[in-house]
Amino acid sequence: MGRPFLELSDRTPVCFGDTRQIYEVSDYPGSLVRTIRPERVDAFGHLVGKNGMKRLRMAGCYQGFARELAEYLIQSRRLHTQPGFLLPFAHIYGLVQTDMGTGLVMEKIVGEDGELAPTIGHLHAEGRLTDKHQAALEAMFERCRGLHIVLSDIHANNIVYTEERSGRPECVSVDGFGERVFIPIHRWFASVNRRKINRIARDAAASLRRPPAQERWGRH
């Protein structure tokens, strides 16, 4: 048995984001492997177009992985007496080397057909968003306030809706959690974090009343 090294380059991703591509791999059932899209990475391992101070971030194109991992570990510490805890964001299972760079192995959130759960953005775009989705979204924000989870880059396609994960309606953040700013004030102060989540929730409610658009919530 050799070291785990995944060959992904001849597989087709199940989904593409702006920066990442998502693979389903039979070696990791119930999980997804996320890698950074190669065309978004420069020769130094930074994201193309990130200049100045942003290049001081030592993890470069993997900074997002570091942010999500850190948030997962912070929650693991807080909840260490509660084995089996369930967070309102996709759980992180680990890192794996692949021929597409380091991959983040994470919980796959599924819909009733077993496929990737729909995002709030997709439901909105298809005119399928109902009160139960909006209530689940507000419940997710409320759990994030209560657990002091930092949300930094939230938009409608970073949140998915499922009833399969816990057997009840639920919104789960699949991207955009974890502290983004250099001085981690949201991590340090629950009150500052709550205000930020209030802004995100307010923007979300307003944005979901308008025609679908790619808007980041809580940025102002």
Ligand SMILES: Nc1ncnc2c1ncn2[C@@H]1O[C@H](COP(=O)(O)OP(=O)(O)OP(=O)(O)O)[C@@H](O)[C@H]1O
């Ligand atoms: N753990 C997951 N479970 C289910 N679906 C997921 C998961 N992670 C990602 N997805 C799907 O893949 C899409 C893209 O993933 P992701 O948000 O990580 O990419 P991204 O490049 O960061 O996107 P963007 O920069 O546009 O936010 C998501 O919008 C979602 O539909």
Ligand SMILES: [Mg+2]
């Ligand atoms: Mg995303």
